[in-house]
Amino acid sequence: MTGAPVPLWRRLTAEFLGSAFLAAVVIGSGIAAQRLSPGEVGLELVENAAATAAGLFAIILMFGPVSGGHFNPVVSFADAAFGGLSWRDAAAYLPAQVVGCIGGAVVANLMFALPAVTISAKHRASGAHFLSEVIATLGLLLVIFALARSGRGQTAPAAVGAYIGAAYWFTSSTSFATPAITIGRMFSDTFAGIAPDSVLSFIGAQIIGGALAIAIIKTLYPAITPTEAADIIVPHHGEAGQTPASAAHRNASLSADSPQGPASLTGN
Numbered sequence: 689m690t691g692a693p694v695p696l697w698r699r700l701t702a703e704f705l706g707s708a709f710l711a712a713v714v715i716g717s718g719i720a721a722q723r724l725s726p727g728e729v730g731l732e733l734v735e736n737a738a739a740t741a742a743g744l745f746a747i748i749l750m751f752g753p754v755s756g757g758h759f760n761p762v763v764s765f766a767d768a769a770f771g772g773l774s775w776r777d778a779a780a781y782l783p784a785q786v787v788g789c790i791g792g793a794v795v796a797n798l799m800f801a802l803p804a805v806t807i808s809a810k811h812r813a814s815g816a817h818f819l820s821e822v823i824a825t826l827g828l829l830l831v832i833f834a835l836a837r838s839g840r841g842q843t844a845p846a847a848v849g850a851y852i853g854a855a856y857w858f859t860s861s862t863s864f865a866t867p868a869i870t871i872g873r874m875f876s877d878t879f880a881g882i883a884p885d886s887v888l889s890f891i892g893a894q895i896i897g898g899a900l901a902i903a904i905i906k907t908l909y910p911a912i913t914p915t916e917a918a919d920i921i922v923p924h925h926g927e928a929g930q931t932p933a934s935a936a937h938r939n940a941s942l943s944a945d946s947p948q949g950p951a952s953l954t955g956n
Contacts, residue, residue, distance in 0.1 A: 694754055694924060696777060702754035703781050704788040706747050710759050711792025711872040712799070713743035718879030719800045732879060733856065741853025748845040752922025757845070760866035761785055762898035763920070766829055769902050772917025782868075789872025797876055808874055808881025812861060813889040820859035821890050825897030827851060828865045830904065836920045837909040844921045867891045 717739030721732035748757040756773075758764045761782045768778040794804045831851050835844045855863030864870045864882070870890045873882045882890065905912065 696780060699755035700780060700784045702751040703758060704784040706751035706755070706757060707759045707785045707788030707868055708792035708795065709747045710744060711789040711869055712796045713747070714740050714869060715793050715796035715873060715876045715878060715880045716799055719796065722879045733862070736879065737853050737856035740856065741849040744852055745845050745849035748848060748921055752845065753924050756924050757921045759785055759868065761868055762825055762866060762894050763829065763832060766898055766902055767917055767920055770912055770917035771914030772920060785868035786871050789868045790875055793872045793875040805875050806877040808877045808883050810877070810881045811883045811886055813886040817861040818889055818893045820861035821864060821893035822897040822900070824855045824859050824861065824863040824865040825894045826901045826904070827855065829898060829901035832920050833905045833909070833912070836916050837912050841919050841923055848921060861890070864890055865894060867894055870894070
């Protein structure tokens with residue numbers, strides 16, 4: 689890899705395809721779970737969560753090196769807030785992500801011999817679901833930016849997949865955590881669907897979760913740099929393109945966030 693930026697059209701293509709695959713995995717595995725384990729809602733959720741966690745891991749690895757693997761407008765705009773992505777590019781990512789998720793929903797329906805579009809009748813709007821989406825989105829962004837800031841970005845695909853898989857269970861909303869997939873899931877009246885009148889509530893909660901996450905990240909990691917933000921979720925600019933000056937800046941900023949406690953056990 690080189691340090692040259694990836695052209696926007698290639699990044700948008702990766703975000704579109706990654707979002708489509710993500711929606712197909714979430715919705716398709718939900719349909720399969722319903723058919724393989726009819727009436728066993730707990731087992732259906734296990735199957736749906738496991739497929740989503742594993743699929744998200746793989747999808748981030750596939751498309752992350754091109755676009756960063758956001759597939760989520762809240763992640764993209766949070767990245768812009770930290771200077772890792774321009775506001776113009778974040779705005780361009782949004783329709784690619786939303787259209788990709790809608791396309792993935794259509795493909796999932798067709799793969800299981802359903803009509804291409806079936807508007808969901810599953811109502812999910814409640815106070816508990818709203819709070820769940822705030823927490824789910826907040827936690828997702830904390831995972832992503834904490835790993836980038838602490839130099840552990842290589843673990844992000846697995847960590848993001850694991851977090852979403854876990855959040856299926858510790859939130860009552862089953863952790864949508866992204867406006868794009870929320871809109872996409874509206875187009876499938878199946879296990880993973882969401883009714884149109886619940887969509888705005890979920891998106892509002894996700895935006896609030898994103899705003900809270902930005903505030904918390906700035907508190908925990910005040911020296912986060914645009915270079916570090918640009919490398920979420922998967923570094924896609926290339927370490928080979930990092931100059932000695934930027935490397936020094938990164939090391940200095942890491943030291944600024946490190947606790948200045950006693951010497952290590954080695955005596956150094």
